[in-house]
Amino acid sequence: MAQNMQNMGHGNGNAPPQVDDWLRAIERQLEIAQCDDKEKVLYASGQLQGATLDWWDSFRFGRTETNPITWPEFRSAFCSHHVPARLMKLKKEFLALKQGSMTIAKYRDKFIQLSQYAPTKVDEDEKRQELFMEGLNNGLQYKLLSHTFASFQQLADKALVIENKRRHMEDKKRKF
Structure with a gap:
């Protein structure tokens, strides 16, 4: 090796x-x-x-x-x-992860990357969706709350679609 x-x-x-x-x-x-x-x-x-x-x-x-x-x-x-201290730090970083100024794609990737350090927090799809949703910005969270998603992937995909639509609308506003 x-x-x-x-x-x-x-x-x-x-x-x-x-x-x-x-x-x-x-x-x-x-x-x-x-x-x-x-x-x-x-x-x-x-x-x-x-x-x-x-x-x-x-x-x-x-x-x-x-x-x-x-x-x-x-x-x-x-x-x-x-690695105990390192893992604990990464687990805390995962549990505190927020979208902030990140794009949905970047937030999703960071969420997936760090989730390996808190496996019991994401061992079920429902838990994974809940934690992902909690880290999203409030406006996006609000738009997604009324929906039920069959999987984490569907939730992340829908968040990407909403973000892209919002950007498209903002671009149109700027042109006017």
Whole structure:
């Protein structure tokens, strides 16, 4: 694997979430290889280098339980050691996200990007729609409140249509 875990450590808050990216890349590989729980831990731990390998050795030898380390246990311990502050910051950023001066497309993309850091807040389409709607500007929110949407995608699409129509009307006003 080309990704180097040696320099990973705690993020500075501005860097991309490298640990999360690494885990997602590893999990894609594990899914393709159809590894069982034990193989997942062996493969992932075999990819560690430098400080992360030191963490793994310490975690493994400091464990009092005799059962083999499961993938969920590895993943949880790895994340809590390497990224807890970063994830909490991104989760708070997601929950506080507002459209403001962003276009709907930009707001939607940022919403989707940050939603991965609060998975329980968007694990159902209805929750996802509700949070998206709460972040929209008041005028747009008001126009969409009287509608029920079958999916988050339909809500986002309708918001884009309304925004485009509003811009078109404003352009016409300026021409007169």
